[in-house]
Amino acid sequence: MRALILFAATVIACLHWFGIVVGGAAIGLSARNMREAIFLGVIFGTGIWLLFVVYMGVNGLAGKYLAMIPISYLGLVLTVATSTLAASLRSLFDFKN
Amino acid sequence: MRVKKPGFVPLILLIVLLCFSHGYMDLFAPFSGNLWKFSHREVITNPYGDAEAYYDEYGVPHIVADDEKALAFAVGYVQAKDRLFQMDLHRRLMRGQLSEVFGEEFFESDEFHVKMDFITAAESSWKLIKNTELGEVLEAYCDGVNYYLKHNQLPVEFKLAGYKPVNWTPVDTLIISKEIAWGLTGNFWDLKRALIVEKLGKDFLELYPQYMNHTSPIVRVGEVSKSLLDWLKPFEAKSEFGSNNWVVSGNYTLNGKPILANDPHLLLTVPPVWYEMHLKLNGENVRGVTFPGVPLVIIGMNDYLAWGFTNVGADVIDFYYYIWNGSKYYYKGEWLEPVREIRILRVKTDRRFEEREVTVEKTVHGALIEKYGSRVAVAWTGLTATTEALAIYRYNHAKNLDEFMEGLRYFDVPAQNVVYADIEGNIMYYPAGKYPVRLIDGEEVPGNTIFNGSAGEGEWKGFKPYGFSNWEGFINFEEIPHLINPNYIATANQRIVYNYQHYLGDSMYFADPYRGMRIYEMLDSAVKSGKKIDVEYTIEMQLDTYSKPAEFFVPYILESLDKMDSKSRDYASLLKNWDFRMDKDSVAALIFAVWLEKFVNETFGDEFYSSGLDSDFYPRLFVLQNLPPDSRWFDDVTTPQKEVRSDIVARAMKLTVEEIQKMGYTVYGDYNRLEIRHPFSRVVKFFDYPSMPVNGSAYTVFNFRKGVQWGEGKLQAGSSWRMIVNFDENLCVIPGGNSGDYFSKHYSDQLKMWANGNYKPFDFKIRGEKIVFRVKR
Numbered sequence: 001m002r003a004l005i006l007f008a009a010t011v012i013a014c015l016h017w018f019g020i021v022v023g024g025a026a027i028g029l030s031a032r033n034m035r036e037a038i039f040l041g042v043i044f045g046t047g048i049w050l051l052f053v054v055y056m057g058v059n060g061l062a063g064k065y066l067a068m069i070p071i072s073y074l075g076l077v078l079t080v081a082t083s084t085l086a087a088s089l090r091s092l093f094d095f096k097n
Numbered sequence: 098m099r100v101k102k103p104g105f106v107p108l109i110l111l112i113v114l115l116c117f118s119h120g121y122m123d124l125f126a127p128f129s130g131n132l133w134k135f136s137h138r139e140v141i142t143n144p145y146g147d148a149e150a151y152y153d154e155y156g157v158p159h160i161v162a163d164d165e166k167a168l169a170f171a172v173g174y175v176q177a178k179d180r181l182f183q184m185d186l187h188r189r190l191m192r193g194q195l196s197e198v199f200g201e202e203f204f205e206s207d208e209f210h211v212k213m214d215f216i217t218a219a220e221s222s223w224k225l226i227k228n229t230e231l232g233e234v235l236e237a238y239c240d241g242v243n244y245y246l247k248h249n250q251l252p253v254e255f256k257l258a259g260y261k262p263v264n265w266t267p268v269d270t271l272i273i274s275k276e277i278a279w280g281l282t283g284n285f286w287d288l289k290r291a292l293i294v295e296k297l298g299k300d301f302l303e304l305y306p307q308y309m310n311h312t313s314p315i316v317r318v319g320e321v322s323k324s325l326l327d328w329l330k331p332f333e334a335k336s337e338f339g340s341n342n343w344v345v346s347g348n349y350t351l352n353g354k355p356i357l358a359n360d361p362h363l364l365l366t367v368p369p370v371w372y373e374m375h376l377k378l379n380g381e382n383v384r385g386v387t388f389p390g391v392p393l394v395i396i397g398m399n400d401y402l403a404w405g406f407t408n409v410g411a412d413v414i415d416f417y418y419y420i421w422n423g424s425k426y427y428y429k430g431e432w433l434e435p436v437r438e439i440r441i442l443r444v445k446t447d448r449r450f451e452e453r454e455v456t457v458e459k460t461v462h463g464a465l466i467e468k469y470g471s472r473v474a475v476a477w478t479g480l481t482a483t484t485e486a487l488a489i490y491r492y493n494h495a496k497n498l499d500e501f502m503e504g505l506r507y508f509d510v511p512a513q514n515v516v517y518a519d520i521e522g523n524i525m526y527y528p529a530g531k532y533p534v535r536l537i538d539g540e541e542v543p544g545n546t547i548f549n550g551s552a553g554e555g556e557w558k559g560f561k562p563y564g565f566s567n568w569e570g571f572i573n574f575e576e577i578p579h580l581i582n583p584n585y586i587a588t589a590n591q592r593i594v595y596n597y598q599h600y601l602g603d604s605m606y607f608a609d610p611y612r613g614m615r616i617y618e619m620l621d622s623a624v625k626s627g628k629k630i631d632v633e634y635t636i637e638m639q640l641d642t643y644s645k646p647a648e649f650f651v652p653y654i655l656e657s658l659d660k661m662d663s664k665s666r667d668y669a670s671l672l673k674n675w676d677f678r679m680d681k682d683s684v685a686a687l688i689f690a691v692w693l694e695k696f697v698n699e700t701f702g703d704e705f706y707s708s709g710l711d712s713d714f715y716p717r718l719f720v721l722q723n724l725p726p727d728s729r730w731f732d733d734v735t736t737p738q739k740e741v742r743s744d745i746v747a748r749a750m751k752l753t754v755e756e757i758q759k760m761g762y763t764v765y766g767d768y769n770r771l772e773i774r775h776p777f778s779r780v781v782k783f784f785d786y787p788s789m790p791v792n793g794s795a796y797t798v799f800n801f802r803k804g805v806q807w808g809e810g811k812l813q814a815g816s817s818w819r820m821i822v823n824f825d826e827n828l829c830v831i832p833g834g835n836s837g838d839y840f841s842k843h844y845s846d847q848l849k850m851w852a853n854g855n856y857k858p859f860d861f862k863i864r865g866e867k868i869v870f871r872v873k874r
Contacts (some may be wrong), residue, residue, distance in 0.1 A: 017126030052127030060615070060839055068783045070130070075125050078118050085114060088107035 006044070007031050013048050013083075020048060020079055024086025034091055041087025045080035101437045124256060131256050135840070136249035141332040143870035145170045145237050152864040155857055156835040156843025159375040162870075166237035168378050171870045172392045173241020173265070180372055180837045181245065182254040184273075185262040186776060187390065189217045193455070198260045204444055204453065209332045211440050211455045213464045213475070215279070217563045219272035221482035225565060226271070231490045235267040238392035253839055254777065254784075264850070273390040274486055278479040280363075281408045281511040285333045286605045288415050288473070289714055290617065292323060292545050293380045296708040305718035306604050323709055324469035329870025330713065338814060339364055339608045340407035341639070341798055343587035343616055344516040344524045349624050355518035357824040358635050359396060359405025360816040367775035367786055368837035368844075371818045373397075373829070373862060376493075382861040383493045386818050386831070393489045396818065398859075401496045402519035403822040407588045409512040409528045412543075412602035413478040415535065415557070416478045417462045417550030421472070427551040428461055432456075435460050462550055463562040474550055478531045478555060483509035488529070498523045505529040506574055514588040520824055526586045527579040528593050531600060532572040533557040543600040546826035572599050585620050589613035589798075609719045611645035611796040632828065635821050640854040647689050648679040649722050654750065657743035665750040668757075673870075679797050681766030681790040690768060690794060691756055695749035697721060703734045718796070724854040769803055771852055773813060773833065786833060786845050791852050799854070819851070821858065828856035848852035 009023025027044050031037035052075075056065040066072050115122075124216045143565035146167030153158045158175045162168035176184070189195050193211035195203035226232055242265035255261060293301050340361040347353045364368050371386035376394065385397015396405050425434055435458040442453050458465035463476040484507040491504025501517055505527050508515070512530020517523070533545050535555035548555035558570025578594045580586055590608035593601060619638050623630050651672050658666050668688050675685035701715050724730055726742040733740050762768050771791040773785030793799035793815065801815040820829045832851040837842040850857065 016129045017122040019129075020126070021115070042647040048127050055128070056133075060842070064840055069781070071125050071781070071783075074121060075130070075380060076120060078114075079127055081114055082111070082118070082122075085107050085111040087112065089104075091104035093104070093109055 002030050009044060010048065010051070013044075014051075017082075020045065020082045024083035025089050027083075028087030028090035029093070031090060032089070034088070037087045037090040038084060042080055043083035044087065045083030046076070048056045048083070049076045049079045101313045104824075105624055127735045129606055132253055132535075135248050138249065141171075141174060141244065141868065142747075142873050143167055143170050143869045144240065144872070146872055148870040150175050150864040150868040150870070151863055152843075152868075155373075155846060156841060157373045157867065158374060159377065159863045161377040161498075161863060162784075163379055165234055165378055167870065167872075168277075168376060169234045169237035169392050170241035170244070172374065172376065173238040173243075174245045174870070175241075175370060175868070176389050176392075176819075177242040177248070177265075177372070178838075179835065179841075180368060181242075181251045181262065183368055183837050184242075184265070184269075184390040187276055187388075188265075188269045191219075191276045193440075193442060195448075196442065198445060203534070203618065204442070206331065207442055207444075208455050209329070211464075211478070212457055212466060212796070214457050214459070214563065215272060215275050215480075216268070218480045218482070220267050220273050221563055221565065222267050222271045222275075222484070222486070225482040225484060226487060229487055231487055232267075234392065234490070234786055235270055235486075238270070239265045240266055257777070257781075258379060263574055269650075270390050270392070271486060275479050277388060278483075278485070278511040279477070281338060282410075282413050282423045282479070283333060283477060284410075284412070284414055284606065285329050287412075287414070287545050287547060288329070288605075289827050290545055290603075290605070293710065293714055296323075296710060297704065301704075304720055306720065307511055329466070329468075330805075335376075337601065338408060339410075339590040339612070339800070341587070341612055341616060341800070341816075342405040342407050342514065342516045343585065343620065343638075344518050345585040345630050346582065347486065347522045349585060350823065351629040352823055352825050353522075353826045354520065354631070355522060355524045356630055356821070357403045357405055357516060357518040357524075358637055358819075359407070359516070360639055360800065360819045361396065361406060361408075362802070362815055363816050363817040364805065365771075365813045365817065365832050366771055367778075367784055367833060369817060369831045369833040369835075372833055373818075373831060373835050374832045375863075377861070377863065379576075381494075384859065384861060385634055385820070389837075392488070393486070393493050395489055396463065396820065398827065399493065399495070400520075402501060402517060403820075403827075404492055404501070404515060405820065406513040406515055407590055409530060409593065410515055410590050410602060410606050410608065411528075411530070411532055411593075412545060412600070412606050413510060413531065413533060415462075415533070415555060416547045417460070417474040417475045417476065417546050418472070418547055419460070419474070419553070420551045426460060429551075429553045433461070459562065460550065461562075462556060473547065476533075476560065476562065477510075478533065479510040479561075480562045481516050481560060481564060483531075485509050488689065496745075497498050498525060501525075502527070509568075513793060514590075516586065516588065518824075524586070524587070525579070525581050526583065529574075531568055532577070532599065533560065534570050534572060534599060536570075540598065543603065544818075545591050545603045545605075553732075585624070587613060587616040587620060589616055604717055609646075609717050609796065611719070612798055612800070615641065615643055615645050615798055623820035632821055632823055635823075635858065636828070636854070638798060639819055639821065640792075640815075642678045642680055642792045642794075644677050644679050644686075644689070644794060644797055646693065646718060646722070646796045647675070647679075647686075650693065650696070651675065651677070651689065653742060653746055657746040657750075660743050660747035661750055664754050665747060668754050669750050672855070679765060679768060679769070679792060679794040679799075681764065681792050682853045683765045684763070685770055686794075687757065687762055688764035690765060691762075692749050692753040693718075695752040695756075696745060699733075699745045699749050699752070700730055704730070707734065732811055733781050765816055769794070769801065771801070771813065772803075784839060786848050789849070789852055792854075816851075818854065821856070822859070827859040829859035830856045 012019030013023045027040045028037035056062045147162035148167045148171035149163035160171045169679045193207035342359040372389045383399040385394035387395045414544035425432040438457045460474040462474040488504045488507035495501040508529040509531045517525040537554045559567045589612035591610045591613035592607045679686045731742045772788045773786040793801035795802045804811040805814045830851045834843045834845045
């Protein structure tokens, strides 16, 4: 189930950047606790960015992209910050009742 | 399920983050960011007919069509694909629209360009050209540019700057040619000369020889101020721009055909100033370089002939002062109101946009420039309808010398030293252009002065600013000194000819003769030795780093050793066995380059800076070289004792040692580094080309100028295109890449080749990745 959520989150994050918020939140909600949600949020954001670097690499543009300082690094920071904060929204809900 | 209070913190943080970052995310979020949307069209609808464009291994488009307008449409499309941002930037500069997108720091540039009203001059040119054979070609070209603009993703720069360009028009193409012309001939030396006389006295004119004797300037104190010149400085033609070209008759070449070489020295920019293309119309080829925005090959070759340019540098700009009565100026017995028009400029500021008024004023002579209490009218040959685009069109289509020369007649501005060679074995040199003749009381006078506009002195007969000129009072085309089928000829912006009957410019209009001397030296030596000149020898010439200034100045250094301290002497001694080559791994070249800079400053700085004038006003290096050792200019006016040349040589060497040690330079390449920048360099560096050590100097044939004042900063200049044609093995290279698209593999693929002195084939072979242009059927 979690793998399916991760897959779906990745797809929507690739389609539009707001997908990083939605995907991050979904991953956070699937976590067992807040700590895990934050961890998964960081992994998800970093993963999306790395996937993009690979995509650029396939097109022969990874070096050019990484050289686009600060754009490439800002892209990483914002993606990770967005996905982590979105995953942290888990704290809005208490699943233990 | 219940909501916990502390859970709101991540939500609030997320909302804050999204508020601040959504603009960035729109632009460069992984995958979905706007920056990563690329267009890739292989079939384009062409309203004018079928065409095909093939991108070769260096990103050079080879465009093939049977209809000229279909070809022009395709040229427009590929130029926009590769250089749209550069095209837009240049038209914005000339139209005075930079501050609208890049902020108020560009307002002064906009104000200058609007006051000069280049746009009206370009519109006049269009009116003249519209009904010629070029008119419809230009319109088809614009349609190609605009098709790209409408159907494709914009280049990254537009997305980062946050604006969309408007449609391209024929006037935009013609304003690009005005820009080039202004950049080569928009020279304010006449004003500087007047200020030198005012601040330092007429004695100083001995530093600027020729035409300074009986025609001393009619200068009125206060007509020009340093503040006005400081304001104008960023917009002036750069004296650093020069070029080399030469052409050798087949009698002296290995393959028996003429050989032609050209390397224009312009700004080194990202992307390069030139765009290379090959056009094939009805089986007829023409290949070479153009300025993006222009659909014709400006320098290049076709199936029959080749041609190249260097700047003549002649004085084709004059300044006029008037007697004023309020808002009216006195002109030949009448009080006239300048033609006035208020233009509104949209300026981007910290608080969005504001509108500012600029008053455009014109007198009978040209644009009126008023700043800091100084007011002069400017007449420049480009401020009227001109037809150089038509000349270039004729060159592209010419099949022989006669047809090419017919085109030369249309070349108005900037006057260019045109060299020509053809497959029939003809060679030619013609400094084509419009050269004004100035008269005072019927006597011809030089133009390096500010004329009394009220008395109608020095005005150009037949010149109508912003209208249609008949060029009646200009030097006749046939009268311009030229050579047809000489043995060989070399031009490097040096004076065209001595003792010519008309004034063409004083010593400050023409370059120091060092490059010209060296080129002739190499040609003479080959011819004298009986060596047949081939492509290899021509490459050797284009890449030659021998410094004529070093040859002349190093003896001055070596004869001053006894005035130096021991450290300076050690450094100076390294010049003893030097071969005078400005090579990147040379220690001697480093010492000489730094020393020369110090020596010039130490010689003239005391006189000029104490009068409020800077190094912009210094005379030519050749003048300094020829001053006698005890010339008064070597005396430092700030010291009680009298210095002679050897004292200044020693002092400059001491400063050289200090600078080299302070900067940690070890070889010339540490000092002489290639650093070619993109217009966005002040904000992000990734667009810039990689930095590397490079050979050459301002005075060598391998031309490289490491610091050219440009606006508030410095840019570099040098060989912006190297071309060698012998009709069997033709070669070329540009300093960078043909594509302005950062993500293209042709963004900088020729940079190292250029820096290391390598070339690529310059041929008519159609090859590479194809784009198809088809009529909608």
